[in-house]
Amino acid sequence: MKWSEMASVNATQQHLNFSSSWEEDSSDNSFDEWTHKSVPLRSPCRTPRIQRHRNRSITVSPSVPTSPIPYAAWKKLRLCDSPSTPKSLLSKSTMPCSSSKTCRSQRFLRLSTAFERVPSVNINPFTPDTVRRNSEHYKRKSQRSDDDEDYGPRSKEIQNSSEDESFFLPSKRPAVSARMLSRYESEFLELACIGVGEFGSVYRCVKRLDGCMYAIKRSRRPIAGSANEQLALKEVYAHAVLGHHPHVVRYYSAWAEDDHMIIQNEYCDGGSLHDAITEKREQGEFFSVPELRDLLLQVSMGLKYIHNSGLVHLDIKPSNIFICRRSTLSAGGEGDSEEEDESHSSGVVYKIGDLGHVTSISSPQVEEGDSRFLAYEVLREDYTHLPKADIFALGLTVLLAAGASPLPQNGDDWHRLRQGELPNLPHELPALFKDLLKSLLDPDPTARPSATALCRHDVLCKERAGKLATQLRKELNVEKFRTAMLERELKEARLAATSPQQSCQPGSLPKAKRKLVGRNVARSVSFGFPGY
Ligand SMILES: Nc1ncnc2c1ncn2[C@@H]1O[C@H](COP(=O)(O)OP(=O)(O)OP(=O)(O)O)[C@@H](O)[C@H]1O
Numbered sequence: 228m229k230w231s232e233m234a235s236v237n238a239t240q241q242h243l244n245f246s247s248s249w250e251e252d253s254s255d256n257s258f259d260e261w262t263h264k265s266v267p268l269r270s271p272c273r274t275p276r277i278q279r280h281r282n283r284s285i286t287v288s289p290s291v292p293t294s295p296i297p298y299a300a301w302k303k304l305r306l307c308d309s310p311s312t313p314k315s316l317l318s319k320s321t322m323p324c325s326s327s328k329t330c331r332s333q334r335f336l337r338l339s340t341a342f343e344r345v346p347s348v349n350i351n352p353f354t355p356d357t358v359r360r361n362s363e364h365y366k367r368k369s370q371r372s373d374d375d376e377d378y379g380p381r382s383k384e385i386q387n388s389s390e391d392e393s394f395f396l397p398s399k400r401p402a403v404s405a406r407m408l409s410r411y412e413s414e415f416l417e418l419a420c421i422g423v424g425e426f427g428s429v430y431r432c433v434k435r436l437d438g439c440m441y442a443i444k445r446s447r448r449p450i451a452g453s454a455n456e457q458l459a460l461k462e463v464y465a466h467a468v469l470g471h472h473p474h475v476v477r478y479y480s481a482w483a484e485d486d487h488m489i490i491q492n493e494y495c496d497g498g499s500l501h502d503a504i505t506e507k508r509e510q511g512e513f514f515s516v517p518e519l520r521d522l523l524l525q526v527s528m529g530l531k532y533i534h535n536s537g538l539v540h541l542d543i544k545p546s547n548i549f550i551c552r553r554s555t556l557s558a559g560g561e562g563d564s565e566e567e568d569e570s571h572s573s574g575v576v577y578k579i580g581d582l583g584h585v586t587s588i589s590s591p592q593v594e595e596g597d598s599r600f601l602a603y604e605v606l607r608e609d610y611t612h613l614p615k616a617d618i619f620a621l622g623l624t625v626l627l628a629a630g631a632s633p634l635p636q637n638g639d640d641w642h643r644l645r646q647g648e649l650p651n652l653p654h655e656l657p658a659l660f661k662d663l664l665k666s667l668l669d670p671d672p673t674a675r676p677s678a679t680a681l682c683r684h685d686v687l688c689k690e691r692a693g694k695l696a697t698q699l700r701k702e703l704n705v706e707k708f709r710t711a712m713l714e715r716e717l718k719e720a721r722l723a724a725t726s727p728q729q730s731c732q733p734g735s736l737p738k739a740k741r742k743l744v745g746r747n748v749a750r751s752v753s754f755g756f757p758g759y
């Protein structure tokens with residue numbers, strides 16, 4: 228959102244109910260001062276001045292909190308200098324956590340270390356991990372009780388039963404409301420800081436009550452009365468409206484605490500696409516063509532859902548696409564979608580996250596996203612084809628995964644990418660796929676394919692058809708195997724019928740015990756086959 232627009236919105240903006248002290252407080256007029264002073268002058272041929280996303284989304288270890296200087300803070304810093312302006316926030320944000328004042332994340336981490344010794348979180352019996360552990364435990368237990376029946380004293384079983392019960396029953400419920408802790412502290416056990424962005428920091432947490440993992444995003448600065456309040460609300464509004472889709476990060480809850488916004492989202496265990504690209508790049512690797520197609524298709528599905536809901540994301544980029552590995556889905560699992568099953572065969576699910584820039588297609592309030600991924604028409608404030616700006620950003624995202632060099636933030640190279648020139652890639656892409664990517668970057672937004680068209684595009688669906696063929700081949704092999712087994716059984720049954728003595732041979736069942744179906748055919752025993 229432009230600062231000038233924000234000033235008008237400010238009059239009607241909905242404030243979060245943080246604390247009464249803030250609501251009545253008119254002393255923080257830095258925002259008004261700032262909005263009036265910062266109406267941008269536009270040149271006819273603009274090139275983005277935005278540096279905002281440099282160094283963003285760095286995954287840090289909890290012991291080394293990094294605080295990239297947010298663009299907004301820089302901008303504010305240039306314009307006003309009161310103690311309550313971002314200068315103080317900036318110095319706070321850049322202040323090393325080792326200073327005498329304990330920083331919040333450290334405080335939480337200390338708290339969590341204390342909890343680690345006595346984990347006061349419940350174990351959710353329905354998560355795949357727990358189910359597996361439970362069944363192993365049951366197996367062990369039944370073996371043990373067999374042994375006990377034969378050889379061991381009964382007291383041993385009695386002694387173990389309380390241990391077993393405590394294993395299956397949720398551990399004692401933590402006294403959620405007994406202590407006057409913040410909701411965050413009382414409901415969640417913080418495990419690690421998994422990301423730092425412009426808006427805030429993201430922590431991996433276990434919810435004490437349900438024992439599931441969540442990503443908790445906490446705004447970096449106090450947000451009441453600031454532009455960030457609208458941004459924070461935007462993210463929450465968007466999540467709430469969007470509901471569930473397998474390719475959009477799932478939202479669970481949001482609340483304000485200590486003048487900070489806290490958003491509880493699904494935890495994606497594979498990190499961000501940005502992390503995955505960086506990791507591969509460091510090893511001199513890039514996404515393969517099938518992986519690129521899969522990425523493009525899955526994110527298109529998420530975008531199709533967002534666009535069909537009347538919204539646009541406006542900040543599509545690798546650090547806002549998260550990865551889930553199917554086997555370890557944390558909470559909630561997947562939503563319902565006709566496309567759901569087809570996209571999972573790679574074992575990786577891509578999800579669109581960070582909805583902080585989402586706006587509606589019909590009455591857009593545009594807060595430009597990362598300039599590196601910004602479509603030219605959005606820079607020109609032409610908002611008539613906003614969904615195509617997401618498509619443009621998706622094209623650049625896929626090109627980065629294909630090994631393109633880091634994207635320019637402005638300048639000639641920036642303009643060249645907006646004139647339909649593809650960046651250089653370390654490996655040649657198949658012509659059809661390359662053409663498709665080129666169409667995503669078309670300078671004319673109307674020439675770019677829609678998300679719906681991408682979901683049906685031949686180049687991407689062939690991949691899906693390929694997966695389907697592989698799946699069908701597997702199923703065919705299973706059926707062949709089954710038929711062969713049945714034929715063998717049939718032969719045996721015929722043989723048994725013609726020469727009754729043979730049925731008593733070692734290895735074959737006594738005739739009386741065999742269950743015959745149909746025309747004296749032994750019922751096939753059910754047998755396992757991996758994966759079926
Ligand atoms: N649900 C999640 N699961 C796993 N990791 C996450 C999740 N949400 C965020 N992260 C990590 O935290 C980083 C920052 O998150 P997010 O993009 O939501 O915050 P932000 O402050 O809006 O960032 P930015 O302004 O840089 O886009 C992500 O790039 C990712 O590495």
Ligand SMILES: [Mg+2]
Pocket residue numbers: 284424546547581
């Ligand atoms: Mg982000």
